[in-house]
Amino acid sequence: MERRRVGILGATGTVGQRFVQLLERHPWFEVAWLAASDRSAGKTYRDACAWKLDTPMPQRVADMVLQPNTPGASETDLPRIIFAALDADVARDLEPRFAAAGCAVISNSSAFRMAADVPLVIPEVNGDHLGLIESQAVRGQSGGFIVTNPNCSAIGLVLALKPLEQRFGIESMFVSTMQAVSGAGYPGVASLDILGNVVPFIRNEEEKMQEEIGKLLGRYTGSAVESLPAKVSAHCNRVAVVEGHTECVSIKLRTPATHEQILDAWQSFRPLDGKQFPSAPDCPVIYTGAADRPQPRLDVNAGGGMSTTVGRLRPCTLLDWKFVLLSHNTLRGAAGAAVLNAEVLARSGKLPKDAA
Missing domain, CATH: 3.30.360.10 (Dihydrodipicolinate Reductase; domain 2)
Known part of the structure; x- marks a missing residue:
């Protein structure tokens, strides 16, 4: 499997930290972009994040500079695979914007879980529901989409x-x-x-x-x-x-x-x-x-x-x-669930490629 660049929205929070931990040695995905709130943007991850996990903060990620929570007008460095660990109110605004920018938004938020055209997925349970992404209007417009994991x-x-x-x-x-x-x-x-x-x-x-x-x-x-x-x-x-x-x-x-x-x-x-x-x-x-x-x-x-x-x-x-x-509520119940969803999407060929 080709190793792909990924980004994390809400990277400094509890679930964002789990994403960083799980993706550090992932064979398919590499963290290349981190974003957080306006008060943290521009800081290094080390300076902005109060790390609470039982493994050390990865050195490579610690030195990365946090970007604003926006896809940008012409952001060529933005990975097209985004793991989102946002509060529902923030996700409701931001996740559609990243999908419109051509990103696969793999979300842990509740904002769109019950939307009729958004898959709510546990791969062992209902992986076939991923077909719903083809019903999303944004899919035909930009190639992006939103997939969620449950509570x-x-x-x-x-x-x-x-x-x-x-x-x-x-x-x-x-x-x-x-x-x-x-x-x-x-x-x-x-x-x-x-x-x-x-x-x-x-x-x-x-x-x-x-x-x-x-x-x-x-x-x-x-x-x-x-x-x-x-x-x-x-x-x-x-x-x-x-x-x-x-x-x-x-x-x-x-x-x-x-x-x-x-x-x-x-x-x-x-x-x-x-x-x-x-x-x-x-x-x-x-x-x-x-x-x-x-x-x-x-x-x-x-x-x-x-x-x-x-x-x-x-x-x-x-x-x-x-x-x-x-x-386990932050592994199976949050970040790990989203990473597994991304793996299934990767196997099925549904993840978009980075911009040239």
């Missing part, structure tokens, strides 16, 4: 749901989340609000989960996505954990299934060849039989942080079955 709490859940939906169908579900503070970005939740506490409210999170699950598990018709008609009820809570969203799920299936059949559905779920995509885990869903797992401290980095770990499958007295799952 950090939806990704881990939908990875566990997809093999069950394929085999048995899903009628309804209830999910209660315990979400890590890193999901709020940096500085995130004030320490006096979260230490020794649980905050039973995350703005717009329940609505995002309930909407996005239907689109992710919906059927692509070739021109649109028909949403899965399952009923979803979500309760979202912020807890004093740094990384890893834990979710307790109860589910009603359309076709009855045994304990063994559900386990087999998860364990045989291998929709992507990990050898073909550098960021794809060998096992997207890992089941643990331990009575007290999964736990963030022990399981959050399963599959390089790209797998969902599921445990405690047991009968539910209200619906059919219940289980617990855990996923």
